[in-house]
Amino acid sequence: MTTWKDFLVSASTDAEAQFDRLKNRLFSRLDAKKPYKIVYYRGFGSPTAVWITGRVLRERDLSTPSDNDTFWQNLLATYQRFESDEVPGVTVRVDAFGKSNTAVTDKEGYFEMTINPPDNLPPGRAWFPVRYSLDAIVQPTGEPVIKDGYLMISPLYSQFGIISDIDDTVLVTGATSLLQTARLTFLGNAYTRLPFAGVAAFYRALQSGPVTTLFNPIYFVSSSPWNLYDLLIDFFRIQGIPKGPILLRDLSFSPAILSSQSHHTHKLAMIRKVLDVNPQLPFVLIGDSGQQDPEIYTQVVRENPGRIRAIYIRDVSEDRRDEDVRELIRTAEAFDVPMLLVPDTVEAAEHAASLGLIDPDTIPEIRADRRADKE
Structure with a gap:
């Protein structure tokens, strides 16, 4: 038997999907100049496997926060965080440890993958560089879409x-x-x-x-x-x-x-x-x-x-x-x-x-x- 809560969840899910479809149609017309942005979330793993995830959006960077920001500046920044224009179906290339791996973003713009580090990792190192880029997509300015970041691998000498x-x-x-x-x-x-x-x-x-x-x-x-x-x-x-x-x-x-x-x-x-x-x-x-x-x-x-x-x-x-x-x-x-x-x-x-x-x-x-x- 369908409860009111089930109905509410179903209705809100359908509404979100319809809103996203409408937004994507308008987005292609009105936001053609908005830059692409790769948001990477710090990857992590062990010397044998590393989990990497992130998201592709079209939005401008938020201003750097300060302790002098006003109520309205904070509220605007929060709105910009939650009003995200996700980019589905694009190929993200991840370069780490001298190798390339790819993943395709889902309908919410997220991507994830598992990569395998080489056997000869430096024994005393925890953070390693990683580069994210988009295949076959450039910024409205013609520049490549690139983001540099780091991933963490637990050193063998870690105690806990x-x-x-x-x-x-x-x-x-x-x-x-x-x-x-x-x-x-x-x-x-x-x-x-x-x-x-x-x-x-x-x-x-x-x-x-x-x-x-x-x-x-x-x-x-x-x-x-x-x-x-x-x-x-x-x-x-x-x-x-x-x-x-x-x-x-x-x-x-x-x-x-x-x-x-x-x-x-x-x-x-x-x-x-x-x-x-x-x-x-x-x-x-x-x-x-x-x-x-x-x-x-x-x-x-x-x-x-x-x-x-x-x-x-x-x-x-x-x-x-x-x-x-x-x-x-x-x-x-x-x-x-x-x-x-x-x-x-x-x-x-x-x-x-x-x-x-x-x-x-x-x-x-x-x-x-x-x-x-x-x-």
Whole structure:
């Protein structure tokens, strides 16, 4: 039996498809001078396989954000992010490690591929250059469509990896309040958004490891749309948060995206992908209590016995949620995985130091970073 929700999802999906068809017809006539843009999302993998993804759009670059941007400038930038003119059916060429690979964009302009690095990768290197270009398409000015970027491969000497949520774990979003989330998303920029106190120093310590000379890869997973990718890149850079792949999701009105399980399904799929391309690494998982991170991470523990070193859950929810989280903590502990519900970053860092995950000498810096972020 069809429910009102099923009807709404079906209607909105049809409306989106019709709107895209109409937009594409108008777009070919009115926007012929709009430049092509390859948006690459940081690829990642292991010495045997690398996953690469991105999107092709026709739009002009956003202006560089500043802490002096007005309400209207931020709102305009948000509109430009979400009003994307995707380019379907074009061939994207990816040049990396001296080889070329191609993929064709889907109806939303996305492309993805898996490439195989050579056997002789430099042992102490994590980031490698990659070039993206469009075959048989040039800019309205006649120039080739090219974008240079980097991909990350976990070095063989990495001790562990880190998988972190973003919303209300790294970035203050108020994800438990729809109104606050909307206000921060639509009316802020990379300078006005706030990190949780001490996060940058803690993540730097995790990336460096217990002897501060290692490189432990960090992956950021969120159910936020890819449209916010540039904002997150700028935010991490401004706040000094270590660079790593950022795994978001498509914003559409498909039944899968609008279902109640979409958040859980997407994050779990991305975490599985990270684990699959790093079979040699154990992981530390970091999230918050506001949504489903404890449930998702407990499922990851069940599926991957022996691979999760620790789980840190930032307490951002009301007290009635705490008992649910404590039950999940007991489940994780049954698999010998410590899961902590922590009030702040310092408590998580102190526990990480006790496990040998970070250098204890970094704790004062994390405390200082927490104080500075609160000022």
